[in-house]
Amino acid sequence: MAQITLAKAVNNGLRAAMDANPKVLVMGEDVGKLGGVFRVTDGLQKDFGEDRVIDTPLAEAGILGTAVGLAMRGYRPVCEIQFDGFVYPAFDQIVCQVAKIHFRSQGRLTMPIVIRIPFGGGIGAVEHHSESPEAYFAHTAGLKVVACANPIDGYWMIQQAISTDDPVVFFEPKRRYWEKAELDEDRPPAPLFTSRVVRPGRDVTMLAYGPMVKTCLEAAAAAAEEGKDIEVIDLRTLSPLDMGPVHESVRKTGRAVVVHEAPVNLGMGSEIAARITEECFYSLEAPVMRVGGFDTPYPPSRVEEEYLPDLDRVLDMVDRSLAF
Amino acid sequence: MAQITLAKAVNNGLRAAMDANPKVLVMGEDVGKLGGVFRVTDGLQKDFGEDRVIDTPLAEAGILGTAVGLAMRGYRPVCEIQFDGFVYPAFDQIVCQVAKIHFRSQGRLTMPIVIRIPFGGGIGAVEHHSESPEAYFAHTAGLKVVACANPIDGYWMIQQAISTDDPVVFFEPKRRYWEKAELDEDRPPAPLFTSRVVRPGRDVTMLAYGPMVKTCLEAAAAAAEEGKDIEVIDLRTLSPLDMGPVHESVRKTGRAVVVHEAPVNLGMGSEIAARITEECFYSLEAPVMRVGGFDTPYPPSRVEEEYLPDLDRVLDMVDRSLAF
Amino acid sequence: MTESDFGPDLGEVFGLSHDGHGAELVQLLTPEGQRLEHPDFSFDLDDEAIMGFYRDLVMTRRIDTEATALQRQGELGIWASLLGQEAAQIGSGRAMRPNDFAFPTYREHGVAWCRGVEPLHLLGLFRGVDQGGWDPYEHNFGLYTIVIGAQTLHATGYAMGMQRDGVVGSGESDQDSAVIAYFGDGATSQGDVNEAFIWASVFNAPVVFFCQNNQWAISEPIEKQSRIPLYQRALGFGFPGIRVDGNDVLACYAVSQAALRRAREGSGPTFVEAYTYRMGAHTTSDDPTRYRVTEELEHWKLKDPIARVKAYLVRNGVTPENFFDSVDAEADQIAAQLRKGCLELPDPSPLDMFDQVYEDESPELAVERDKFAGYLSSFEGAH
Amino acid sequence: MTESDFGPDLGEVFGLSHDGHGAELVQLLTPEGQRLEHPDFSFDLDDEAIMGFYRDLVMTRRIDTEATALQRQGELGIWASLLGQEAAQIGSGRAMRPNDFAFPTYREHGVAWCRGVEPLHLLGLFRGVDQGGWDPYEHNFGLYTIVIGAQTLHATGYAMGMQRDGVVGSGESDQDSAVIAYFGDGATSQGDVNEAFIWASVFNAPVVFFCQNNQWAISEPIEKQSRIPLYQRALGFGFPGIRVDGNDVLACYAVSQAALRRAREGSGPTFVEAYTYRMGAHTTSDDPTRYRVTEELEHWKLKDPIARVKAYLVRNGVTPENFFDSVDAEADQIAAQLRKGCLELPDPSPLDMFDQVYEDESPELAVERDKFAGYLSSFEGAH
């Protein structure tokens, strides 16, 4: 079995989805000949043609707004937003139309639209290219929001998202695009909207998604050397949240640390902390701790390593939780 | 001293701010001759002219984008968004420009822009006219976010917001526009970014802002008849949050219920619950409870009374907290 | 604005179009009911059809009047009247073929009528029992869209879907289809609408941009949105724009028909500016006396879209015995039905809202619904 | 696209402008270095000035080359080269007066040079030590804006501020001011940019929309953004549009000067399309071989913006002894300085980020900063 990068895995997933269903379209800026700035759509236009892989004019509202019309006509558009920081011009179409049309029409209209967003920092980029806007979408009823963390999930989750009859905002951790894993296409994937324990442990529960899953696994490995046994859960789905495995874990460990790159204030961690506390109140030995980006705009890349949660900051929070 | 409605109080506050500083501008859709759909800018264009009270073309991105340029030129634009649901076309300008320019320029450029948003439901309106988008803005670093709940705060807070050198998203509870209070202009106002205990109590702390403050006060009065002594705090500022009085109160009561109209999932309540739990862990007799809109788009107005937190739902949550 | 001495001619130099190519209004029926011919647009139907239009116009206005009355009596939360814009809507609506698709704003009651949408279904949104009570696919008529301009992009995307389905310029004119996007003068300022123009021109999508310039966006006159005639906006995007007398149902029909035919044939988008007037308030919540003078209203009353059709029919004595009375009678009957139906509209069940958010239910939301159901039932005993 | 038999003439009928009014490029200096006259735009400066332009062009290109080299060597994270667009930027930049204000994209290094921005300060953003290292007010030159099109609205608002300050069409031409907004061909598709056109025309704001059509938006050719020449976009909004040879510094100067004068005098906005070519990759991260052919590049090399100025100066033998050598020498020296300065650029302190979010510090953020400071210092002992 060959090793495959996350970028290639999503590319293969898109290809499989387009092969399986002629109604699947890919649209966005530079998704055609260039294959996207991260090459995630590489080769698709060559093989599926310009009618199915559409280089659009440079306007995100236009991409999502026309996707709504295409969806009404029976197509399943997969819209690429080039970088996280450029999704905002489409925010109105996403929040007021994509998210609400099923509700508005009492289900007469469905919106099987996937919005692919390479997100997060750590690649030394300029402003607007390293953001984590997931909380905006998770707070928006009518959308479903997921984040993949590795090539295997990248391959399967994009196909599952495309076959979902509801709009799915699909976050791809851009700094992990070049990381590899073995993909066994015969091994059936987990359901899309489920979280998963990726490392069992007894002392503390660590919750992450997207780029921070790897960071947390590394932190857990380091902690193990100090005799701390950390359980790591890859949330995978941010809306709906799959809290079952999380509550189960916290009832066992009594401690939880949520980690994400987005600013802590009103980030996913706030909702997760609130829910854990509601459900596991008497099991908690310490308040749910949150590690994330600071409550500032994303800083110049020369300080992003300080801005982003890293092994040390995660472990520091683990210690605070254990010492509480 | 005369009774004054919230709409009139904000109108007077705007007038005072425009009198005090010729750089203050009011801009938006229908803010001129019409005086705004809620008459909050009534008479301002007549008295300050079309150069200072600007009826803009129908485009919210244009309103905020030109406000940025006007601010760079030394003006202090007060932008009216006609209804909560129409702020999204301006989301990109607000999140990527208004919120980030001070940071981007290392403080060389300031953005003294106020974004007025009549928000919330309960007025029997059609879709997009009853939403509570405050969490989107509170999650956005670089913005400050406040909500007034009564005419006295409406009068003072709008002036304080306008004199703030940072961008302020100013939420006005539209269903309270016609409620009256006595305004004593000689009584100095509280600082803008502070929360306030509006009803002291010993048993449970109730946290609200904007339209829900009145609902909570009514609930507290009803609970009092059953011998439950509820402390109500009007948060007033949503970003930054002023948690001091909140923590103090919860350390006393051991119980907290957060109430807002916005959907609970990733609403303000999630952040407040997480912070209270972090700071008052050992004081809590029960998890912080949250009452809010359901995690659906805002429904047709004939069911909005079921959708919105009301006296019964708030009291139900108080009972759950006390019974926990 | 000071005019620089050579500002104006520089304007020329720079290529500002003053030629008013198509500047004058396309009109085929004068306010006095006189038929006119136009070199480029001819009305190719008979008096039978004009009588049909007359009926459409009267029914639409009657439905609108009844809805306004229902709002006044508290049966609707709000109503957006189309008073004065009947011809623009009936003319364009009747120019559509069954497999064409329309994307309306919140004011297209006349188009809805043409698309066979039951008038009662228009009221749900305004009464607050739903947010769009008809099946868009049953009528090829989208749901009312309240966010200004958003539907123009949906229309363009839908038209791109038609292209991909091979029903544009296929040569088989009976299957060829097009989209018509309705929007107002104020909407032309929204980024979305201009992006729709770009998409439609770049992809040569089969969409007719039908702008009802009713002179007002709530309290703002057209001057706040554009300093040139709106139909000229299309010049900037490389497709045709034309202004038609929006109170002339024959001209609106002829121009819309030509534009739709172009679109179906694969010749791309067209911008049609229907020059008309909002005779009523923006909505029942609005008070126009604060911002406009009654003279304006009086002036436009003389151009009433219905009166001129009646004048034409009368002048030419083509109508059967008591045609007008029977139309009025039918209108009153429809209005009565509408009123009855409105009062009987059932309120939605609070629990429905949880089920209509997603196509594939979210487990979270199911829990929320069940909790709330339990909460609601806890009151049952209570009395 | 099937052409309907009467689609085309209907196009005419509907008023689609085919007249190409101003369609041909304004050019005052041929690629061979020949001066041309234009009926409407004359270049009114002497050879001294042209030598100055030559120096500007060479310095700008040299700075750009050095920055690209620095990126290759890992000293910059990324660089957006202006290679090929020097004339468009120097011509328009030199047409500005001190109290005019420019709003750039991320590629306006030549304009920055004209505005007196220290070249080193351009590198901070690309090295990742800041997000804009100069004081906009010191140079009347805004910060680089990365979100496509956003700055065109800022420019329009700033121009509206000038109107309110009484420095537009005041008659005192030395105080009158204008704004120039830079953006690319791809940007013309953004809603924001089209809204800027609307605001500028409705308020008659003193802004020049200077579009460098370098034929590409990353991998997308201009055909993906518009099916007509871009300068014609202005026709749809009621203000002048003109296409100028973007590789001709004299023409860019003359046209920008005329447009800026119109704006300052109160005659409103102008759209200038500088027709040029992106000779390099979109940025150092881009690989153009994936989407465009080298023939195109070769073709445009013949129109090089610098070569033609040198050819003119040589042909007319107006330059002093070893003028060209000294300019090159100066360029190398500036490049060396730039490199030295780049390597010495200090990294920002992590704690700064907390202090630059707000003008009035937020207590919350102060706490966060102090916590983080404590965390950082906890490592000090650690080794």
Ligand SMILES: Cc1ncc(C[n+]2csc(CCOP(=O)(O)OP(=O)(O)O)c2C)c(N)n1
């Ligand atoms: C994005 C957005 N902003 C503001 C509004 C509030 N609003 C509703 S109708 C209207 C005026 C629309 O004018 P026009 O486009 O001319 O259509 P008309 O109502 O005249 O038919 C406004 C500003 C809205 N619905 N959507």
Ligand SMILES: Cc1ncc(C[n+]2csc(CCOP(=O)(O)OP(=O)(O)O)c2C)c(N)n1
């Ligand atoms: C809103 C937004 N969407 C996408 C991008 C990513 N992006 C950066 S440059 C670019 C192409 C811009 O093309 P053009 O406007 O022609 O300017 P040029 O780079 O050619 O100078 C794109 C799509 C962005 N910066 N902002």
Ligand SMILES: [Mg+2]
């Ligand atoms: Mg209108």
Ligand SMILES: [Mg+2]
């Ligand atoms: Mg370009």
